[in-house]
Amino acid sequence: MNAAEPRDLLVRASHLNVRYGAKLAVDDVSFTIPKGRVVGLLGHNGAGKSSLMKAMVGLVDVGQGAGELTVLGMNPRPQRAQLLEQACYIPDVAILPRWARVSDLISLMSGLHPRFSADRARALLRRTSVGLNDKVKTLSKGMVVQAHLALVAAIDAKLMILDEPTLGLDVLSRKAFYEMLIDEWCDGERSVLISTHQVEEIESLLSDVLMLNEGKLVLSISLEDMEKRFVGVSHDAAVAEQIAAAHPLLRYRTGSGNGQFGNAAIFDGPPPAHVQALGQRIRPSLVDLFVALTRKPELDRTQF
Numbered sequence: 458m459n460a461a462e463p464r465d466l467l468v469r470a471s472h473l474n475v476r477y478g479a480k481l482a483v484d485d486v487s488f489t490i491p492k493g494r495v496v497g498l499l500g501h502n503g504a505g506k507s508s509l510m511k512a513m514v515g516l517v518d519v520g521q522g523a524g525e526l527t528v529l530g531m532n533p534r535p536q537r538a539q540l541l542e543q544a545c546y547i548p549d550v551a552i553l554p555r556w557a558r559v560s561d562l563i564s565l566m567s568g569l570h571p572r573f574s575a576d577r578a579r580a581l582l583r584r585t586s587v588g589l590n591d592k593v594k595t596l597s598k599g600m601v602v603q604a605h606l607a608l609v610a611a612i613d614a615k616l617m618i619l620d621e622p623t624l625g626l627d628v629l630s631r632k633a634f635y636e637m638l639i640d641e642w643c644d645g646e647r648s649v650l651i652s653t654h655q656v657e658e659i660e661s662l663l664s665d666v667l668m669l670n671e672g673k674l675v676l677s678i679s680l681e682d683m684e685k686r687f688v689g690v691s692h693d694a695a696v697a698e699q700i701a702a703a704h705p706l707l708r709y710r711t712g713s714g715n716g717q718f719g720n721a722a723i724f725d726g727p728p729p730a731h732v733q734a735l736g737q738r739i740r741p742s743l744v745d746l747f748v749a750l751t752r753k754p755e756l757d758r759t760q761f
């Protein structure tokens with residue numbers, strides 16, 4: 458990720474491995490997360506996203522000789538309790554106790570967490586349709602997720618780690634979730650790491666992206682640098698062979714929205730001038746880049 462002063466780095470991973478017996482779920486991964494960033498963690502099912510996040514909050518043992526991982530200056534596994542005072546984590550299987558009222562959860566959190574603000578939680582909940590007297594079991598899935606975020610965002614922390622937080626929510630609930638996160642929690646100092654499969658939807662929120670493919674980190678870049686580095690070229694079908702001969706990362710079809718389809722290719726770095734002259738430069742979207750960097754080598758989106 459982009460250059461930052463060492464004191465501004467909230468997360469530093471160096472040659473990190475996460476292993477379950479013989480299975481290497483995270484394979485030699487190195488990256489940093491500076492403060493004030495919104496980082497997307499992308500990868501197909503089984504790519505290692507949850508394993509990496511769990512390692513970051515000390516839920517899996519990285520063990521000796523498995524690289525280095527420092528989160529908020531701490532070693533997550535042995536310093537877990539101290540770390541969780543300043544880092545919040547919502548796992549992909551997060552649940553709230555069904556019997557409890559929302560007000561009970563606020564009281565519980567007030568007793569449990571030294572940096573939790575009950576007033577802040579109540580203020581955040583006012584943004585949602587969740588009432589303080591509502592029992593969790595009466596809330597819809599979307600309301601539970603909103604309530605969970607309100608409780609977690611009421612912790613004065615430096616880092617939030619969200620593992621597929623909007624799984625199973627409709628588009629309006631997903632939008633409301635991300636609006637609350639960005640408006641109410643991100644302040645230019647705190648950072649958030651979000652894993653999701655909704656790559657298109659989240660692109661505009663992100664400052665940076667980490668891409669995992671079968672445990673390996675295939676991209677760690679700011680969106681700003683991504684736009685500079687990767688070049689898309691849209692072109693006519695007639696020049697497809699010349700484009701393919703220049704070895705793009707990916708060739709794919711583009712939709713113009715009126716049922717018309719075009720052809721495009723993504724290159725890592727500017728292609729030679731004679732190739733650029735075959736078409737028009739376009740900005741590759743994050744989702745196209747994701748497909749380009751995480752597809753099986755034998756696939757080509759022009760064949761889809």
Ligand SMILES: Nc1ncnc2c1ncn2[C@@H]1O[C@H](COP(=O)(O)OP(=O)(O)OP(=O)(O)O)[C@@H](O)[C@H]1O
Pocket residue numbers: 477480481482500501502503504505506507508509
């Ligand atoms: N507790 C475990 N024991 C053994 N293998 C595991 C365990 N947890 C995960 N794995 C394996 O590690 C790999 C990475 O899994 P992980 O859950 O981190 O992927 P993911 O990117 O979060 O996937 P998804 O998008 O499906 O949630 C997979 O091959 C998975 O089967």
